[in-house]
Amino acid sequence: MAGGVDPGAFKDALLVLGTAGIVVPLMHRLKVTPILGFLAAGAILGPRGLGQFADRVPGLSWVTIEQTEEIVGIAELGIVFLLFMIGLELSLGRLSTMRRLVFGLGGLQVVITAIVLGGLLSRLGLSAEASLLIGACLSLSSTAIVVELLARRKRLTSTTGRVTFSVLLFQDLAVVPLLFLVNTFGTRTDGSFLGGLSMALVQAVVAIAVIVAVGKLALAPLFRIVAETDNPELFVAATLLVVVGTGVASAAAGLSMALGAFVAGLLIAETEYRRAVEATIEPFKGLLLGVFFFSVGMSIDIGRLIANPLLLVGLALALVAVKGLIVLLLGRLFGLSWPVSIEAAALIGPGGEFAFIVVGLATAYGIVDAETNGVALAVVSLTMAVLPFVGDLGRSLARHFETAGPVDPETLVAPPESQGHRTIVVGFGRVGEVVSTMLKHHRQPFIAIDRDPTTVTLGRRKGWPVYFGDVTNAMFLKSCGIDTADAVVITINNPTLVDRVVEAVRAIRGDVVIVARARDAAHATRLYGMGVADAVPETIEASLQLSEATLVGLGVPMGPVIASIHDKRDEFRRILKQRRRGAAGD
Numbered sequence: 001m002a003g004g005v006d007p008g009a010f011k012d013a014l015l016v017l018g019t020a021g022i023v024v025p026l027m028h029r030l031k032v033t034p035i036l037g038f039l040a041a042g043a044i045l046g047p048r049g050l051g052q053f054a055d056r057v058p059g060l061s062w063v064t065i066e067q068t069e070e071i072v073g074i075a076e077l078g079i080v081f082l083l084f085m086i087g088l089e090l091s092l093g094r095l096s097t098m099r100r101l102v103f104g105l106g107g108l109q110v111v112i113t114a115i116v117l118g119g120l121l122s123r124l125g126l127s128a129e130a131s132l133l134i135g136a137c138l139s140l141s142s143t144a145i146v147v148e149l150l151a152r153r154k155r156l157t158s159t160t161g162r163v164t165f166s167v168l169l170f171q172d173l174a175v176v177p178l179l180f181l182v183n184t185f186g187t188r189t190d191g192s193f194l195g196g197l198s199m200a201l202v203q204a205v206v207a208i209a210v211i212v213a214v215g216k217l218a219l220a221p222l223f224r225i226v227a228e229t230d231n232p233e234l235f236v237a238a239t240l241l242v243v244v245g246t247g248v249a250s251a252a253a254g255l256s257m258a259l260g261a262f263v264a265g266l267l268i269a270e271t272e273y274r275r276a277v278e279a280t281i282e283p284f285k286g287l288l289l290g291v292f293f294f295s296v297g298m299s300i301d302i303g304r305l306i307a308n309p310l311l312l313v314g315l316a317l318a319l320v321a322v323k324g325l326i327v328l329l330l331g332r333l334f335g336l337s338w339p340v341s342i343e344a345a346a347l348i349g350p351g352g353e354f355a356f357i358v359v360g361l362a363t364a365y366g367i368v369d370a371e372t373n374g375v376a377l378a379v380v381s382l383t384m385a386v387l388p389f390v391g392d393l394g395r396s397l398a399r400h401f402e403t404a405g406p407v408d409p410e411t412l413v414a415p416p417e418s419q420g421h422r423t424i425v426v427g428f429g430r431v432g433e434v435v436s437t438m439l440k441h442h443r444q445p446f447i448a449i450d451r452d453p454t455t456v457t458l459g460r461r462k463g464w465p466v467y468f469g470d471v472t473n474a475m476f477l478k479s480c481g482i483d484t485a486d487a488v489v490i491t492i493n494n495p496t497l498v499d500r501v502v503e504a505v506r507a508i509r510g511d512v513v514i515v516a517r518a519r520d521a522a523h524a525t526r527l528y529g530m531g532v533a534d535a536v537p538e539t540i541e542a543s544l545q546l547s548e549a550t551l552v553g554l555g556v557p558m559g560p561v562i563a564s565i566h567d568k569r570d571e572f573r574r575i576l577k578q579r580r581r582g583a584a585g586d
Contacts, residue, residue, distance in 0.1 A: 034290065078290075087266040112326055113322070179357075211264070426471050
């Protein structure tokens with residue numbers, strides 16, 4: 001049976017996987033976002049690049065892709081996962097907290113930019129529908145590249161990062177009505193436009209309402225049942241089922257798969273399983289997004305770029321200038337400083353990946369002709385390629401305007417990977433809840449993590465910020481904000497698991513403060529050797545508390561008792577640390 005396998009059937013999949021294996025480490029070494037590498041690889045190896053010569057050059061077909069349709073199915077899954085992750089980030093609570101910047105600044109940026117660019121395009125002879133759609137697409141920016149760029153430069157928590165992220169959030173939301181609009185334009189009959197749009201909206205609202213109703217009833221119980229099995233593979237399967245299942249349900253209702261996945265993400269974002277799902281989906285999302293950007297690169301016509309370089313470069317510069325100017329003026333209108341407005345304008349100015357989706361769909365419906373499609377996508381791809389350099393230019397210009405001044409408190413809202421918490425409490429049993437109570441009493445922001453779904457459910461019903469997940473998973477730790485946390489408190493009573501958590505945290509952060517619960521003196525000694533700031537042995541701490549209660553009960557004044565207990569605790573700590581250093585010296 002093995003002899004009947006056609007190697008050519010797997011050629012495209014192997015080519016994409018091989019590209020990922022080369023592009024990611026190469027771009028990492030060059031300190032460039034891998035997205036640009038996938039775009040370039042798709043443009044070079046695709047049917048508009050070297051692929052067009054495959055039938056004339058022997059052997060070239062094995063390292064090129066001649067037909068876009070050959071990987072379009074996998075690329076569409078990448079979009080589904082991207083919209084699902086955006087839904088996870090767009091929890092209703094976050095949108096409410098950041099509403100002024102998201103719906104105010106972000107909404108005005110999209111609307112004004114779409115109107116201005118659409119008006120300019122209509123002057124060039126495009127139809128009203130094509131002008132509106134392309135103008136709206138060009139108003140969007142690259143969430144994937146901008147967020148990755150800010151995260152790599154550790155600027156997501158800066159004022160610029162939060163402002164930029166707010167605008168990107170609204171742009172991501174705007175994709176949903178844009179897809180509706182394309183579908184309405186493309187399937188409209190002789191009836192009125194408003195009638196067709198109304199019918200499409202009603203159909204969409206009904207379908208989304210059904211998905212939301214079923215999701216609210218089924219999602220949390222589904223993940224609770226799966227989590228109780230303590231089977232990571234089953235949790236992965238359940239997550240994939242939700243993403244793909246809601247996408248298929250949405251497609252069956254006449255909507256896009258991406259829209260269904262987006263709604264599912266929104267629903268899961270309100271549950272205690274949000275962070276565990278984020279960590280689970282991250283590896284799949286990265287690979288599938290790579291395939292998507294590879295397919296986007298295949299849409300880039302290198303021949304067109306070579307034939308009309310001045311025209312396309314001029315249009316790209318015009319796009320960045322118009323969008324950047326609008327963001328700059330709106331930033332000042334919303335009270336942002338000149339440096340923040342300038343840098344945000346530079347990051348938002350270039351085009352984004354959703355233009356390839358919407359314009360491509362509009363072309364398939366016949367709303368946009370092939371020539372306009374090629375020019376628009378070439379311009380967007382050019383701006384995306386130079387986005388890191390435009391961002392650097394904006395940062396350099398912003399430094400010339402930096403002055404000390406008041407900061408808009410609304411811009412201090414943290415992005416998704418950190419909600420401003422300084423402490424991560426691992427374990428929410430009786431000890432973890434007491435620690436959380438003390439942190440809350442002293443107004444120290446925190447989140448708590450536990451692997452027991454029942455404990456998590458009960459804690460959330462009491463109003464605690466507790467989430468379900470595995471803190472030995474590096475991706476889950478990052479989704480909990482380990483990169484910006486000040487301290488990690490480990491309260492679980494399983495010594496082996498405590499060690500694994502310490503190792504996982506230290507692998508990511510060598511400087512974060514770790515306070516860990518230890519079984520006994522030997523365990524505490526081992527934890528000090530692993531780099532914890534403080535280990536609290538149960539046996540020693542119990543003996544100290546028993547001593548304190550006994551002395552106070554015998555009538556010894558409280559002050560001297562507490563002082564002596566503190567001295568004894570410090571003495572034990574010194575002994576354990578010295579014992580560890582002695583063992584290390586041996």
